[in-house]
Structure formats: C-alpha cells, structure tokens
Amino acid sequence: MNRDEVDRALHDLRDEKERISAALLDLEGHQGRRLLDGTAVSGETGRLQAGLRSRLTELWSLFDLYGAALDAAEELRARHPKPGQAQLAELTRLLTGPSVELPMEEVPIERRTLLSSPTGEKLTLAGTVERMTPLFEEAARMVADVDAVWSELLSVLGTVEAERGEVAALAASLGGGPDPELDRACREIDVLAAAVRADPLSFKKDGRADASRLRAAGTGLAGVRRRLAEAAAFRDGAEARLRQAALAVDGVREAEAAARRARDEVLVKIAAPVLPEIADRSAVLVDRLAAVKGLRDARRWNDLAERVLDLERAAAAALEQARADHDLVTGLLDRREELRGRLDAYRVKAGRLGLAEDAELTRIYQEARELLWTSPCDLRKATVTLSGYQQAISSRTKGSDR
Structure with a gap:
C-alpha cells in the first residue's frame, strides 16, 4: 500500500471502529440486556443470559484486539510522516494482514486443532469484523427477544x-x-x-x-x-338494610305465630288431623340478627354484607315455609267450610225438586250437618255422608224422570 492508500484505510477503519463501538454500546445499553444483567434469572431465561454474556464477552474482547491493532497502525503512521518501504510494508500488514492475534483462551475449542499455536488464532481487521458480526446479531436478537x-x-x-x-x-x-x-x-x-x-x-x-x-x-x-x-x-346503607332485615325477621315470627294459632284451632275443630309441626325458625333468625348487629358495631363491613345477605335469604325461606304451613293447616278448615256449603246447596236442590219432606234425605242431611257443625269435625266421615246425601238426591231425581 502506498501512503495515500494507508491514510484512506486508516480513515475508513477509524470510522468503522467508531460505528462498531457505538453499536456495542447500544447493545450494552439495551433495556433487554439491562433487565437480564440486573436480575437473577433461571430456566430458559437463565440459559439465554449465559449465552448473551458469553457473546458480549467475546465481542468486547475481539473489539479490544481490533482496536489495539488499529492503534498500532495509527501510532506507526504518526511516527513516520513520510514512511519508507519498510514502514509501508508494516502498515500494510497491520491494516490488511493477520494483525489481530487471539490468545489461545479466546479461540473456541471447535476452532482449535491438535497442533494449534499456543499464541492462538490470527485474524485480519476485516476478519475480526466478520467474526464479530454474527456474534453481535445473535446477541441483538437475544436482548430484543x-x-x-x-x-x-x-x-x-x-x-x-x-x-x-x-x-x-x-x-x-x-x-x-x-x-x-x-x-x-x-x-x-x-x-x-x-x-x-x-x-x-x-x-x-x-x-x-x-x-x-x-x-x-x-x-x-x-x-x-x-x-x-x-x-x-x-x-353506606347498612342501617337501612339492618332495619329491613329486622322487619323480615318480625314477619317470620308473625307468620309462625299465625300458623300455630291456626294449628291450635284445627286441633280443636277437626278430628285426628295430620298436621305439621310449626318450627320456631324466627328464634334462630333473631340470634343471627343480633350477631350481624355485632359485626356492624365492630365495623366489619365485608363480613356484615355477606351475613346480612344470608340472613335475608334465610328469612325469606322461613317466611315462605311458615306461610306454606299455615295454608296446609287452614286447608282443613277450608275443606270443612267447603263441605258445609255443598251440604246447603244440596238441601236447596232437594227442596227445589220437592224432596224437602223425604224422611230418608232428611235423616242423611241431619247426620251430615251434625258431623260438619260439631267440633271436632270428622272430615272423612262427613265427606262420605255428604256424598251419600248427594247420591240419594240424584237417585230420586232419576226415579221421578222414569
């Protein structure tokens, strides 16, 4: 290389070195690398971290060797403003020849031979850049990933x-x-x-x-x-909800009391009735109401919300059951009233048919009436008697038709 070629090569290589340095610094400063460098990682990320560190170490080592060879060339050129043939030959070797010498430990085992030189592998500046390029690309992919x-x-x-x-x-x-x-x-x-x-x-x-x-x-x-x-x-609305819950509990208490009164009445007025026991669910609800008020006083709002909701559900279920028990109990009295009404209706029918003086019909009527207006009332027997009264009227009607 002549002096002009040497100077142009030095200028280009200095620019190349600056660009490589900037790229390496960008890689070091990348957020992905900083995250990896500042965190204890494991698993797949740990393996990637180890691989990245290995590549970065090799990159900086190659860059330092590259820089050292370029610095040697620049120093030699600076000492000889008008280099002779010997200096130009050395500058040519430094700039284009195998001037980058890798220590043996820097040479990957797969690139060594049995008789590798203990001084390691020698690369040109261009070869060093070629060696660095895939390492940089792999490292960049890792940190970006x-x-x-x-x-x-x-x-x-x-x-x-x-x-x-x-x-x-x-x-x-x-x-x-x-x-x-x-x-x-x-x-x-x-x-x-x-x-x-x-x-x-x-x-x-x-x-x-x-x-x-x-x-x-x-x-x-x-x-x-x-x-x-x-x-x-x-x-925020706890007091209003608690008042509503208290009213619901009172409603259950009243419904159960009504069912018990109806049950007592049926036991007096109906013979041998099959009646449900009226459970005292309101007493349990009163205890639960007291407990939720304790939660309110303790300002345990999260627990209170759940407990009040449960209490409201339990009160609604208890009220429904109390009403069902009441309806079941009073159904027997309703049945008695129904039978009384039917007996009166059949008597009116008998009178309209001219059977008011029929002795047999009168006897059956009196028997049915005594059963239905006597306490306790035998509903089963009254039902059978009333049915006999109806059939007797029907049979006489059919007989007169013939």
Whole structure:
C-alpha cells in the first residue's frame, strides 16, 4: 500500500471502529440486556443470559484486539510522516494482514486443532469484523427477544399488582379478619410475579409473550374487588338494610305465630288431623340478627354484607315455609267450610225438586250437618255422608224422570 492508500484505510477503519463501538454500546445499553444483567434469572431465561454474556464477552474482547491493532497502525503512521518501504510494508500488514492475534483462551475449542499455536488464532481487521458480526446479531436478537417478552409481561403484571394493592386497601378499609378469596388471589399473583421475574421466557408461546395466566389472575382479583365494592356500598346503607332485615325477621315470627294459632284451632275443630309441626325458625333468625348487629358495631363491613345477605335469604325461606304451613293447616278448615256449603246447596236442590219432606234425605242431611257443625269435625266421615246425601238426591231425581 502506498501512503495515500494507508491514510484512506486508516480513515475508513477509524470510522468503522467508531460505528462498531457505538453499536456495542447500544447493545450494552439495551433495556433487554439491562433487565437480564440486573436480575437473577433461571430456566430458559437463565440459559439465554449465559449465552448473551458469553457473546458480549467475546465481542468486547475481539473489539479490544481490533482496536489495539488499529492503534498500532495509527501510532506507526504518526511516527513516520513520510514512511519508507519498510514502514509501508508494516502498515500494510497491520491494516490488511493477520494483525489481530487471539490468545489461545479466546479461540473456541471447535476452532482449535491438535497442533494449534499456543499464541492462538490470527485474524485480519476485516476478519475480526466478520467474526464479530454474527456474534453481535445473535446477541441483538437475544436482548430484543427477552425485552419484547419481558416488557409485555411486566406491563400486565404491573397492572395486576396495582389492582391487588387497591383491592387490599379496600379490604383493609372494610375491617374484619382475613379474606380467604383475596388471600388465595394474592398468593397466585405472587407465584406468577416470581415466575415472570425469574424466567419470563417460560411464558413465551408461539414466539410471543403469553400473559393469559396473568390476565386470568387479574380477572379473579376483579371478582374479589366487585364483592368488596358491594360491601363498601353496603356500609353506606347498612342501617337501612339492618332495619329491613329486622322487619323480615318480625314477619317470620308473625307468620309462625299465625300458623300455630291456626294449628291450635284445627286441633280443636277437626278430628285426628295430620298436621305439621310449626318450627320456631324466627328464634334462630333473631340470634343471627343480633350477631350481624355485632359485626356492624365492630365495623366489619365485608363480613356484615355477606351475613346480612344470608340472613335475608334465610328469612325469606322461613317466611315462605311458615306461610306454606299455615295454608296446609287452614286447608282443613277450608275443606270443612267447603263441605258445609255443598251440604246447603244440596238441601236447596232437594227442596227445589220437592224432596224437602223425604224422611230418608232428611235423616242423611241431619247426620251430615251434625258431623260438619260439631267440633271436632270428622272430615272423612262427613265427606262420605255428604256424598251419600248427594247420591240419594240424584237417585230420586232419576226415579221421578222414569
């Protein structure tokens, strides 16, 4: 190379070195590399971290050797403003020849031979760049890959953890003891958060970050939040709800009392009735009402909301059962009234048919009337007698028709 060619080569190589340096610094400063460098990772991400560190170490080592050879050429050219043939030959060797000497430990085992020189492999400056290029591209792909996965996962995780903080604060404001559902959701989030930070690549699916488990945990947390928000809303209207619950309990007590009065009446007026026992559910409800008022006094709003809702449901069920018992009991009295009405109707029919003086019909009528107007009333026997009275009237009607 002549002097002009040497100077042009030095200029181009200095520019090349600056661009390589800038690229390496960008790689070192990449968010994906910083995330990996500042975190203890494991699994697939740990293997990628080890591979990245190996490539970065080799890249910087090659760059330092590249820079050292270029510095030697620049120093030689600076010492000889008008280089002679010997200096030009050395400059040519440094710039285009195998001037980059790799220590043996820098030569990968797969590139060594049994008789490799202990001084290691020698590369040209261009060969050194060629050696660095695939290492840089692989390292860049690694940091970009982990950054893309990690960034999306951390974004979703950040949202979920912020939601957890808000839900936990809401639960604390409601008082009460531990919330099993919230605790379970928080444990699940903790496990997922640890996995995201330790091995984000384990969440990679089809080449992309799979945040579905994180989002599912967030959905579960949203369910807890809705329940707690309902409890908070309940807190603001707690007194009105408690008054309504007390009225519901009173309603059950009154309905049970009415059913018992009806039962006592039936036992007097109906012979051998099959009647249900009227359970005293209102007494249990009164105890539960006192318990929920205790929760109100303790300001345990989350527990209170659930207990009042349960109490309202229990009161509604008890009221329905008390009314059903009442209807079942009074059904016997209604049956007696129905039979009385039918007896009167049949008597009117007999009179209209001119059978008012029929001795047999009168006897059956009197028997049925005595049964129906005597306490206790034998409904079964009265029903049979009334049926006989109806049949007797019908048979006489058919006889007169003939």
